[in-house]
Structures are given as C-alpha cells and as structure tokens.
Amino acid sequence: MKRNTTIALAFTLGALTTPALAHVSLEQQEARVGATYKAVLRVPHGCGDQATHTLRVQIPEGFINVKPMPKPGWTLETVRGEYESSYDYYGSALSEGVKEIVWSGGNLPNEHYDEFVFRGTFVGSLEPGQSFYFPSVQECADGEEAWIEQTDDHDAPKPAPGVKLLPADHQH
Amino acid sequence: MSRPSVHPLTCRLLAPLLLVLTLFAGAAHAHAVLQSTTPADGSLLQTAPGTAALVFNEPVRPLAIRLIAPDGSETDLTDQVAAAAALQIPLPELERGTHVLSWRVASDDGHPVAGSLIFSLAEVTGAAITAETRDPALSMVIWAARFLMAAGLVLGVGGALYGAISPLPPAARRPVAGAVLLGLVAAPAYLGLHGLDALGLGFAALADAAPWRAAAGTAFGPSTGLAMLAALTALAALRWPLLGWVALAALAAAYATSGHAGAAEPRWLTRPMVFLHLAALCFWIGALLPLALSLTPSRQGIAPPALRRYSAVLPVAVILLLGSGLALAIVQLGPDPAAWWSPYGAILAAKLALLAALFMLAAFNRWRLTGPALGGAPHALARLRRMIAAELVLALLILALAAGWRFTPPPRALAQITAQPAPAAYGHLHSTEVMANLIITPGKAGPALIEIELTDSTFAPLGAMAVTLGLSLPDRGIEQLTREARLADGHENLWIIPDLVLPLAGIWTLDLEVRQSRFSLLRLAGEIEIK
Missing domain, CATH: 2.60.40.10 (Immunoglobulins)
Structure with missing residues (x-):
C-alpha cells in the first residue's frame, strides 16, 4: 500500500510538471474577441491503437475568414456555407465561409503526435468569458474518436477542444 | 516502521485530492483508454477464471479494484494488483452466478478512469438476494426500531385516544407523552435503517443522504410522515383531548399505506382492514396504561365511570381487531396450505397463541374482576390493575412479534415473486x-x-x-x-x-x-x- 502511495505521489508530481496530452486540444487556450486567432490543434494519439487517417474540424458560427494550413501527406478540403448572419471584416461584409475543415488521406499512428493548424477571426459580437469550441473528429480504419462534447467539465471523457474568449483589446 | 510515516489511509485520501487540485490547476489531461478485458464484458463462462485482465493503452495504477459476488458480498482486490498497462487481477474462488468487477485506475498523469466489467459463471443471475447478505446486527436494530416505533405510537396515540373518550388520569399524562416521543424518534430512525437495508449499507452510511432518499422514495416515506404527524397530534391531544381521534386516524392510515399487508391485493380490502386493525389495537392496548393508572384506590371516584365506559366498548374493538386480523391473515397466507409453514406463518402462529392468552386474560378481567371493581372493592381494584399490567406485557410481546414480520414476506408475496x-x-x-x-x-x-x-x-x-x-x-x-x-x-x-x-x-x-x-x-x- 505504501508503494502504491509513493507511486501516486510520483504520478501527481509528474502531472504538475509535465502535462500529458491525451485529449485533442488547442495549444493557445485563450483568444480575444474581435481578433485573429491561430488555432494549433494537437492530436496526441489515434483511435485506441489505430492510426488516424482523417481529421474533421467544425467551424462554428462566429469564427470567420478561416484559412487552414495545408499539411504534407494530407489532402486538405473545406466545406463552405452561408453564415447565419453577415459580419463586418475590415469594412467588407462576410456572409459565407468555411464551416468545416477536413484533413484526409494521412497517416498518424497511435505512437505519434501531430498538429493541425488553421487561422481565422473571432467576430466582435461574441461574448467574452465563454468558451468557444471547435468540435473535432478523428477517423481511423475501424472507427473514430469524436471530441465533440461542448463542456468545461474536466471529467468529460471526450471534450471538444475549446478556447476561452477574452474581452476585445480596445487599444489596438 | 522505525521512522514516523504518514498513515497509508491518509496518503490514499490525500493522493486523489492532490490529483483533483492538479486537474483544476489547468494541466492538460490525459486519460487511459480501456482496450480489452478478459473475460469479456457481459460474457457467460462455463469454467471459473483464475485471473481477470484489463488492458489499457498505457500503464495505469489501480486505485480501487473490487469484485462483487452474486450474493452481493464484496472483495477488495486493489492491493493484489500491480501497476501495468495490462492489469492482472487474481480472482478468488468464484461462485455460480453474475459477478461485477468494478475498477478505478489512474493513468500516468493521475487522471482517474473508472468502469465496471460484468461476467457470469454457469448462469446469469444478478445479485438480487439481499436477504442473505443482511447484517444480523442491522436486522436486530431494524427490528428494535420497528418494535419501539409500534409500541410508542400504539401506547401514545392510544393513550391520547383514551383522553378523548374519558379524562386521562394525571398520572398517565407523563407515560403517554413519553410513549409518543419514543414513537416520534423511532419512526424516522426506522426510515433511515430501512434505507440502509434497501441499499445494503452499513450503519456509517446513515450520515449520507442516500439511504434516507432511498427509503423516502418507498411507501415508508409518506407512511413515516403520517406516523410522525400522528405522534405530534397525540402530543397536542394531551391539551385538546378530541385531537386523539385525529391522531388515531393518522396512525391507522400510516400503517395502512405501508408494509406487507397494506400492499396486498385486493387493496380496497386490505388497506381498510389494516386501518381498522390498527385503530382497534390502539383503542384497546392504548387504554390499558391509563386505565390501570386510573384504578388507584385514592381515585375510586373517577375510576368506575371510565372503567364502565371502557368495558362497554371493548368487545366492539376486539371484534374489529379479530375480524380484520382474520381477513388479512387469509389474504397473506394465500390459498396454498403447504406455503403456510413459512417464517411468516410461524410468527403468525406465535402471535395467535399470545393473542389467545391475551383474550383469556381480558375476558377474565372483564367478567370476573370488572364487576367487583365497579362496585368499588379495593381488593378487586388492585387485582384488576395487576391483570391489566399483564395484558399490557402480552400486548407488547405481540407487537414485538409483529415487528418481526418486517423480515418475512408473506406466502402470498413469495408466490407472486415466482409467478409474476x-x-x-x-x-x-x-x-x-x-x-x-x-x-x-x-x-x-x-x-x-x-x-x-x-x-x-x-x-x-x-x-x-x-x-x-x-x-x-x-x-x-x-x-x-x-x-x-x-x-x-x-x-x-x-x-x-x-x-x-x-x-x-x-x-x-x-x-x-x-x-x-x-x-x-x-x-x-x-x-x-x-x-
């Protein structure tokens, strides 16, 4: 029992110093409303022990002018559609854009780690203080891992990667 | 052991706490994923496995591994399992039936992951047999609470009812109030114990909400409420005697809405019968104490009218008690005489024997002693008091037996369990x-x-x-x-x-x-x- 306890403390200290990353998550966990945001989506493993061949990311309403970064070895596609409302983007109106990003045909083995990057702008009408989620689905040979539950609950088994929205920087 | 060390239990409690703090500190969370189990979840095995295995995608450390056997008993296996990616869990000798292996592990950042694995040996049972796993100490306490609740409420409410019919002798006020308070405390205590029993928990769990919530959700919840209302009304009746009737109705309703008898079909018959049974019981048994106390030689002036009234109404109560009891016994025993020799039947037989003794005593008191006592003969009064005290003791014994019915489903219900x-x-x-x-x-x-x-x-x-x-x-x-x-x-x-x-x-x-x-x-x- 004592050995168990020692291991528990060791594990705990380990957790404090080197965060392990088994959830799909965003590198930058905070973003300003009305500002550009570079999303780096970290994918630490496959589905169970299977390799990931496709990653789908939903772009919810409020994140506009989205541009994904191409990735060698992966086919990049986007699904475009109408926004629910029209947004002002540096003086011009944006009413349509990327709704979903798909990196497919790749190979990310369970043993490896990779990052997927896209950028865009949070519209000024979003409410600061809330989390903004990018539901993401890893697809593998026989199944998927769906990181789509929109929750801040740390115990949720597969939370959607999210970013905390901060108030707009007005001095900018 | 020579150097001072933190108690292992403290560490076990502290470690998860630290983990939780770590999680809230904003570290990213890893979690282990269960990939396979042996035996497979939900499987039906023909031979007992010596070990079980849980295979995760990364090394994990067991926090709690418990095996729950078909009879509901638990074995803690945590200390026998070493940290690994594939946990090997040595199993004790397994009985036939369905087992649950409940596990909680921590992955390398300490994030706890938990789940349960179900497998059956030879047959699928589900561990529904809670009666066999009941703790005897808990059974005794449950029985005592049920008896004290019945005795307190019957004597207390019955005493209050006596006051509604005939002035309560001052010496009886304190014992009646005491009986009511006993019932008022025992009733909710019984509810909590009933919850412990329902969930198969130990006494310590009385501090949690779970057993209370579980018991309140059963028929005993509202029934306990009614019983406590009856007790409070009985207390008020010490000041406003007519409230004794209200207390009686509330108590009889409390018993009619819970327990084996009130749940038996046809309920249009059984519930009124339980109600009448309890009301007659209260009237008779509850009056014994005030009656005995009213027969003090110094109070001869008061006693005879009370005794006269009481002895005139008593036969009616006895007929109601016997009639309703007979009807309930017929329903509860069911049509199959072979099934009558159950623990339920044994308690009924013992109760009937005591009841016969009680009736003989009551009849003797009624026809041999009451006359001379009404005439005011001091010897007869003293003798009547002693005999009433004996009646009271017999009545309490009967209540104690009836409290034992808590543990013995009637043959009628046993037949239903197998039939429906x-x-x-x-x-x-x-x-x-x-x-x-x-x-x-x-x-x-x-x-x-x-x-x-x-x-x-x-x-x-x-x-x-x-x-x-x-x-x-x-x-x-x-x-x-x-x-x-x-x-x-x-x-x-x-x-x-x-x-x-x-x-x-x-x-x-x-x-x-x-x-x-x-x-x-x-x-x-x-x-x-x-x-």
Whole structure:
C-alpha cells in the first residue's frame, strides 16, 4: 500500500510538471474577441491503437475568414456555407465561409503526435468569458474518436477542444 | 516502521485530492483508454477464471479494484494488483452466478478512469438476494426500531385516544407523552435503517443522504410522515383531548399505506382492514396504561365511570381487531396450505397463541374482576390493575412479534415473486432540447432489456446517430458500465440495449450520451430505481 502511495505521489508530481496530452486540444487556450486567432490543434494519439487517417474540424458560427494550413501527406478540403448572419471584416461584409475543415488521406499512428493548424477571426459580437469550441473528429480504419462534447467539465471523457474568449483589446 | 510515516489511509485520501487540485490547476489531461478485458464484458463462462485482465493503452495504477459476488458480498482486490498497462487481477474462488468487477485506475498523469466489467459463471443471475447478505446486527436494530416505533405510537396515540373518550388520569399524562416521543424518534430512525437495508449499507452510511432518499422514495416515506404527524397530534391531544381521534386516524392510515399487508391485493380490502386493525389495537392496548393508572384506590371516584365506559366498548374493538386480523391473515397466507409453514406463518402462529392468552386474560378481567371493581372493592381494584399490567406485557410481546414480520414476506408475496415478472423500471431524462424515456424490463436485478425513446421538447420523435448509456451504482461503489444502444428495427427514435445484466438492486445513476450529428453530442443525467 505504501508503494502504491509513493507511486501516486510520483504520478501527481509528474502531472504538475509535465502535462500529458491525451485529449485533442488547442495549444493557445485563450483568444480575444474581435481578433485573429491561430488555432494549433494537437492530436496526441489515434483511435485506441489505430492510426488516424482523417481529421474533421467544425467551424462554428462566429469564427470567420478561416484559412487552414495545408499539411504534407494530407489532402486538405473545406466545406463552405452561408453564415447565419453577415459580419463586418475590415469594412467588407462576410456572409459565407468555411464551416468545416477536413484533413484526409494521412497517416498518424497511435505512437505519434501531430498538429493541425488553421487561422481565422473571432467576430466582435461574441461574448467574452465563454468558451468557444471547435468540435473535432478523428477517423481511423475501424472507427473514430469524436471530441465533440461542448463542456468545461474536466471529467468529460471526450471534450471538444475549446478556447476561452477574452474581452476585445480596445487599444489596438 | 522505525521512522514516523504518514498513515497509508491518509496518503490514499490525500493522493486523489492532490490529483483533483492538479486537474483544476489547468494541466492538460490525459486519460487511459480501456482496450480489452478478459473475460469479456457481459460474457457467460462455463469454467471459473483464475485471473481477470484489463488492458489499457498505457500503464495505469489501480486505485480501487473490487469484485462483487452474486450474493452481493464484496472483495477488495486493489492491493493484489500491480501497476501495468495490462492489469492482472487474481480472482478468488468464484461462485455460480453474475459477478461485477468494478475498477478505478489512474493513468500516468493521475487522471482517474473508472468502469465496471460484468461476467457470469454457469448462469446469469444478478445479485438480487439481499436477504442473505443482511447484517444480523442491522436486522436486530431494524427490528428494535420497528418494535419501539409500534409500541410508542400504539401506547401514545392510544393513550391520547383514551383522553378523548374519558379524562386521562394525571398520572398517565407523563407515560403517554413519553410513549409518543419514543414513537416520534423511532419512526424516522426506522426510515433511515430501512434505507440502509434497501441499499445494503452499513450503519456509517446513515450520515449520507442516500439511504434516507432511498427509503423516502418507498411507501415508508409518506407512511413515516403520517406516523410522525400522528405522534405530534397525540402530543397536542394531551391539551385538546378530541385531537386523539385525529391522531388515531393518522396512525391507522400510516400503517395502512405501508408494509406487507397494506400492499396486498385486493387493496380496497386490505388497506381498510389494516386501518381498522390498527385503530382497534390502539383503542384497546392504548387504554390499558391509563386505565390501570386510573384504578388507584385514592381515585375510586373517577375510576368506575371510565372503567364502565371502557368495558362497554371493548368487545366492539376486539371484534374489529379479530375480524380484520382474520381477513388479512387469509389474504397473506394465500390459498396454498403447504406455503403456510413459512417464517411468516410461524410468527403468525406465535402471535395467535399470545393473542389467545391475551383474550383469556381480558375476558377474565372483564367478567370476573370488572364487576367487583365497579362496585368499588379495593381488593378487586388492585387485582384488576395487576391483570391489566399483564395484558399490557402480552400486548407488547405481540407487537414485538409483529415487528418481526418486517423480515418475512408473506406466502402470498413469495408466490407472486415466482409467478409474476417484476414490473419495469422507468426513468425520464431531459435537457432543454432533448428528452429520453428509459424503460428497464424487468425493473429488478438480473438480465434486463433497456429501451430508450428519444423525443424533442415537444414530444416529437428525435433521430440520433448513436446513443450510449452509462450506468453506475455509487452507493455500492459500482463504477460506470457503458453500453452502446442500437436502433430498434423499424423505429426512428427507439434505441435498445438487449443484453445488459444489472448486478444489484439500488438507485442507479444514468449517464446518457446522445450523438445527434457528427459534431454534436448531448449528455443527459438521471437516476432509475432497480428493485
């Protein structure tokens, strides 16, 4: 029992110093409303022990002018559609854009780690203080891992990667 | 052992706390994923395995590994399992029936992951046999609480009723109030103990809400409320005597709405019979104490009128008591004489023997002693008092026997258990957009069919991509069992889980995941009671 306890403390200290990353998550966990945001989506493993061949990311309403970064070895596609409302983007109106990003045909083995990057702008009408989620689905040979539950609950088994929205920087 | 060390238990309690703090400190969270188990979840084995294995995608450390046997008994295996990616769990000798292996592990950053694995040896049972696992000490305390509650309430409310009919002798006020208070304390205590028994918990769990909530959800919840109302009314009746009738009605109603007898069919017959039985009992037994105390030689002026009135009405109460008791016994024993020789029948026989003695005593008092006592003969008065005291002792013995019925289902109910399938259990979960109706058939421990109907908030059928149900029994430390539902053929919103075994009765926590589309998932929480 004592050995168990020692291991528990060791594990705990380990957790404090080197965060392990088994959830799909965003590198930058905070973003300003009305500002550009570079999303780096970290994918630490496959589905169970299977390799990931496709990653789908939903772009919810409020994140506009989205541009994904191409990735060698992966086919990049986007699904475009109408926004629910029209947004002002540096003086011009944006009413349509990327709704979903798909990196497919790749190979990310369970043993490896990779990052997927896209950028865009949070519209000024979003409410600061809330989390903004990018539901993401890893697809593998026989199944998927769906990181789509929109929750801040740390115990949720597969939370959607999210970013905390901060108030707009007005001095900018 | 030579150097001072922190108590291991303290460490075990502190470690998870530190882990929780770590999680809230904002570190990213890893979690281990269970990849396979041996035996497989839900499997039916013909030979007993010596070990079980849980295979994770990364090394994990066991926090709690417990095996729950078909009889509901638990074995803690945590210390016998070493940290590894594939946990090897040595199993004790297994009985026939369904076992649950409940596990909680921490992955390398300490994030706890938990689940349960169900497997059956030779036959699928579900550990519904709680009677055999009942702690004898708990049984004694339950019996004592039930007896004290009955004795306190019958003597107290009966005493208050005496006051409504005839002035309560001043010397009787204090004992009557004492009896009422005894009932007032014993009634809720019994409720909590009933909850412990229902959930199979130890005394320490009385501090938790779970046993109280479980018991309050049964027929004993409202019944205890009525009994306490009766007790409070009886206290008030010491000041306003006519309230004694209200207290009597409340107490009789309390017993009519709970227990084996009030639950027997046909209820239109059994419930009024229990009501009459209790009312007559209160009238008779409750009057004994005030009556005896009114027969003090110094109070001869008061005693005879009270005694006269009482002895005139008593035969009516006795006829009601006997008649209702007979009707209930016939219903409870059922038509099969072979089944009468159950523990229930034995208690009934003993009760009848005591009752016969009580009647003889009462008849002797009524026809041989009451006359001379009414005439005011001091010897007769003193003798009558002693005999009434003997009546009281016999009556308390009968109440003590009746409290034992708490543990012996009547033959009628035993016959039903084998003859009828248990009714289904129902659960309703909802969020602002989605509602789920859950039906578990049968609603008791063992193999069950689970049906989940999804609708939107206007009750219109709601489609979904996938539905996953998690069930856990926190009161018994059973971690979440997770099952994928499949869409029932020909339905758009009815999902079924056909082959789940619910290993234990209790209030199960439900965690329903509804995958509405590729990118949207909704989680509904709730509870369902498995009997």
